Amino acid sequence: MNLKKKIIINSLKLFESYGIKVVTMDDISEAMGISKKTLYIHFAGKEELVNNVIQFLFELHFKAIHKIIGDTNSTIQKIEKIYEYALNYLMKVTPVFHFDLKKYYSDSYKIYDQNRRKIIFGIIKDFLDEGQLRGTINKSIHTELFCEFHLMSLDKIITYNALPTDYSARDILDNSIGVSLKGIINQAQKKK
Structure with a gap:
């Protein structure tokens, strides 16, 4: 693995643990045991590194x-597993990471927002639409609106650090998004 990638990986770990704003280029170079000059050889500044x-x-x-x-x-299992993965990730990252990204690094936040929208309105919505075509998802569900509500829920979790730490990601999933998913399964599929 090259040094640039190592810097990115180590910076990600620091940002996820402490937030982006408080972690300085000095902190990153010190944590990696490299000079700040070496860090600046690979990245013009912190903004480029965050991107x-x-x-x-x-x-x-x-x-x-x-x-x-x-x-x-199954379509529902794929959606559940993707959400479970997302919840597991969100549970290990300080909420300050997302706050700092949105407030101080708007270009990076645009990249972040575009990619999470690809996941929600691309991958997950496509699975919901596919489920409707196959008859496993109730055809009366507005998949775009369904996705919008879940994106709002995830934003609330991120913004307010609203994930209860006494529960596993699976427990949280089963009692939130999982309830919604079970509610949209076509009645004929529920009986199988």
Whole structure:
């Protein structure tokens, strides 16, 4: 692995743990045992580093999601597993990470927002639409609106650190998004 990628990975870990604003380029170089000059050889500044970190983060997310899709059979299970993956991730990241990203790094936040919308309104909505065509998802459900509500719920979780830590991601999923998913399954499928 090259040094640039190591810097991105280590920076991501620091940002997820402490937030982006408080972690300085000095902190990153010290944590990695490299000079600040070496850090600036690879990144013109913190803004460029944050952009690269967000792009790398979503490369990881999309890789994990594609593995979930390949390993899972039913449409509902794929959606549940993707949400479970997202909740597991959100539970390990400080909410300050998302707050700092949105407030101080607007270009990086645009990249972040575009990618999470690809997941919700691309991948998940496509599975919902596919389920409607196959008859497993109730055809009266407005899949776009369904996705919009879940995006709002995830935003609330991120913004207010609203994930109860006494429960697993699976418990949270089963008692929130899972309830919604069970509610949209076509009645004929529920009887099987």
